[in-house]
Each structure stands twice: as structure tokens, then as C-alpha cells.
Amino acid sequence: IETMEELYVANTIFALNFFKHLANASATQNLFFSPWSISSTMAMVYLGARGSTADQMAKVLQFNKVGVREGTPMTPENVTGSESMQQIQKGTYPDAILQAQAAGTIHSSFHSLSSAINASTGEYLLESANKLFGEKSAGFKEEYMQLSKKYYSTEPQAVDFLECSEEARKKINSWVETQTKGKTKDIFSVLLSS
Structure with a gap:
């Protein structure tokens, strides 16, 4: 639940920042946009992003504030995968592991939110x-x-x-x-x- 709340907050901050940017760029026009659609679509792009692109997207979309937890220290004994092993050997693994944990949490949270939005609730229909x-x-x-x-x-x-x-x-x-x-x-x- 805590991660879902963090995602709500992150999406709200992103939406307000995006609105301010659009409002400044088009001060004399009405604005209509769906922060949820933009955020969830950009999360799909973020799913495939790597390196500095992923870092920049996480910062703009506020994903860098969702699901990052200190956990069990990672060692060669409990990490699999050649990329993770290389990161451990280089001493760069903590950031990479936290980023991977957070990214998985973000995408799982988007899945849960999308399922909730698209669930039938009776007489009203809301779909994304x-x-x-x-x-x-x-x-x-x-x-x-x-x-x-x-x-x-x-x-x-x-x-x-x-x-x-x-x-x-x-x-x-x-x-x-x-x-x-x-x-x-x-x-x-x-x-x-x-």
C-alpha cells in the first residue's frame, strides 16, 4: 500500500509540474490533458529505458521517489545475472539494485492502478x-x-x-x-x- 501511495504522490507532482509547464507555454489557451494517460504511457517507455535516459525519466516523472528501499545487502552469493555480477565487481551495485527494485515496484504499481481503473463498478464505466x-x-x-x-x-x-x-x-x-x-x-x- 505504501508504494501505491508513493506512486499517487509522484503522479500528482508530475501532473502539477506538467500543467505549470503547459500553462506557461500557452497562457492564453485552455488546457485539457490526462495526467494518468501521460504518466502511464511514459512508464511504458521507462520500462525500456536504460542508463542516463532512465535516470532522467525517473527524475522528471518523479519515479525516483517511488519504492526505493534499503534492503538486504547484495553480495555475489545472492545475486544472479552477469550484469549484476559485473556491477558487484565494479562496486556500483547498490544504486543499480535499488533502481531495479524501484522500477519493478513502479511497473507493478501501474499494473495494479490500471486494473483498478478498468474494473467494472456497476453503472459507470471508466477505462484507460x-x-x-x-x-x-x-x-x-x-x-x-x-x-x-x-x-x-x-x-x-x-x-x-x-x-x-x-x-x-x-x-x-x-x-x-x-x-x-x-x-x-x-x-x-x-x-x-x-
Whole structure:
């Protein structure tokens, strides 16, 4: 429960920071956005991030404040995996292990929150759906695909933004229209050729 509360707080801080940024950039316009959708979609991206990219994302999204706990000291006897062993040998393992523990906690918490949001509660319906569409030439690692399905109940979809951008746009619009039961059509309008 404590981690879920930390995630609520982290998402709230991120949402307020994001709102302030948008409000400053568009002071004369009305704003409408879903902090939950942005945060959960960025968590899907964070799932595949590594190194300084993961660190920067954690800081902006406030994930660096969720689920980090001091635990059992890690030693070569109770750590598996070649990357972890290399970190132990280099003496860099505590930060890496805390980051891995926190990341797993974050994604598990997003899964729990998403399940709660999408649970039927009777006469009212509240649903959330997110999906990543990525350039097919970049590819997605199999492990990322599996973890995305486990934690976010979706797999990223590869599309050809470079050669068939109009087809990719239509595919994204179709997915959004299906997920919103026809309420949101053409979220991305016709792309202009450059």
C-alpha cells in the first residue's frame, strides 16, 4: 500500500509540474490533458529505458521517489545475472539494485492502478488504454514486449513511420477510435508531406 501511495504522490507532482509547464507555454489557451494517460504511457517507455535516459525519466516523472528501499545487502552469493555480477565487481551495485527494485515496484504499481481503473463498478464505466507505436526499423526487444504485456496489458506495435507515415497514422487513429468506442476519431489529422 505504501508504494501505491508513493506512486499517487509522484503522479500528482508530475501532473502539477506538467500543467505549470503547459500553462506557461500557452497562457492564453485552455488546457485539457490526462495526467494518468501521460504518466502511464511514459512508464511504458521507462520500462525500456536504460542508463542516463532512465535516470532522467525517473527524475522528471518523479519515479525516483517511488519504492526505493534499503534492503538486504547484495553480495555475489545472492545475486544472479552477469550484469549484476559485473556491477558487484565494479562496486556500483547498490544504486543499480535499488533502481531495479524501484522500477519493478513502479511497473507493478501501474499494473495494479490500471486494473483498478478498468474494473467494472456497476453503472459507470471508466477505462484507460495506452499503446506505444514505434518505428519498425528500430525494433522492440522480446523481453520488453513480454514485460509490456505483463505490466501494461499491451504490446508496442511497430509501424513504418519513415516510408508509410499515412498508413501508420490511419492505424493509430483506428486503434484510438476502437479503444474509445468511436468517441475519438482522427486524433491525428492528415500528415502534411515535407
